[in-house]
Amino acid sequence: MDQGIVVASANGHIGLPAAVDVLRQSGSALDAVIAGTRLVEANPDDHTVGYSGLPNMLGDVELDASVMEGAGLKAGAVGALQGYQDAVDLARKVMETLPHVLIAGDGSRQLAEELGFEQRDILTPEAEAIWKKRLGDPRDRDASYMSRVSELVAANASDADFASIGEIPHGTVNFIARDRDGNIASAVSTSGWAWKYPGRLGDSPIIGAGNYADNRWGAAACTGRGEMAQRCLTAHSVVTFMRFGMSLEAALEQAMNDLAHLDDPYKSEMNIVALDKDGNPGAASTAVGKTYVVMREDMDEPEERQRMHISVPGT
Ligand code: ASP
Secondary structure, eight states: OOOOEEEEEGGGGGGHHHHHHHHHTTOOHHHHHHHHHHHHHTOTTOTTSSTTOOOOTTSOOOEEEEEEETTTTEEEEEEEEOSBSOHHHHHHHHHHHSSOSEEETHHHHHHHHHTTOOBOOOOOHHHHHHHHHHHOOGGGOOHHHHHTHHHHHHHHTTOHHHHHTTOOSOOOEEEEEEOTTSOEEEEEEEOOSTTOOTTOOOSTTSBTTTEEEETTTEEEEEEEOHHHHHHHTHHHHHHHHHHTTOOHHHHHHHHHHHHTTOOOTTOOOEEEEEEETTSOEEEEESSTTOEEEEEETTOSSOEEEEOEEOOOTTO
């Protein structure tokens, strides 16, 4: 019997021990990635995922999340979910209880209500203060406010206000696990890009773009500018490249190189974490110095590792 392993984006550190504990008790990869993601969604210090995520341009926090099981390519996702913190649990419910893969907007909120999920105001005073400082009071909004959306999306990649407080206004958490039975599962959760247009879905809830898992070849998940991963189906590409014989590292490099072809004035950072079918982890970033975290059952704590840097023109 194999030893279980979990790999996550660096902000998944807080949830990694809980995820590995699930594997130690012979739990499934799916239960492991959900246990880890849940703790990041509940973390008030993380303004990029779940509770206390930064809001959209109207001041509403909208969550995107997805899960995928590599055994039967089962998947579930929610997008633009308002009023609930537990986006990843709801994504699992979509997978397990509905004949659908992705439920977005009002439908996701209705589903959460029907299933008895706990309603919560997930916009914290701190996140609201950041939003107001950046965009002004919503009551003062005029036509020019709306026309600034594109400008703000571009500015977010290198927002000086955020750099000064050590924050970036976007981010996501990725978890991928392989359990003792060799099953792989992946989970992704995010509040998306701060100040995004209402209803905008990123790559995180789009199976193939920000999340993909297939026991036969491995799994990958993304953080960074979702529109890029949506257009290149980046997570699926990594898995496909492994399917056609590339090593994990070569697959990551090829998927990143594909982004160079994008005509995108808002091109910015892309990050991928991945696991091959045998449970070997890897990660890449278009930015220098980025890390990810790994923990196997025999480790006492998560190990932070450097991501492979792949330079992509324009990012
Ligand atoms: N990928 C996320 C999105 O586009 C944001 C991020 O990871 O920075 O919504």
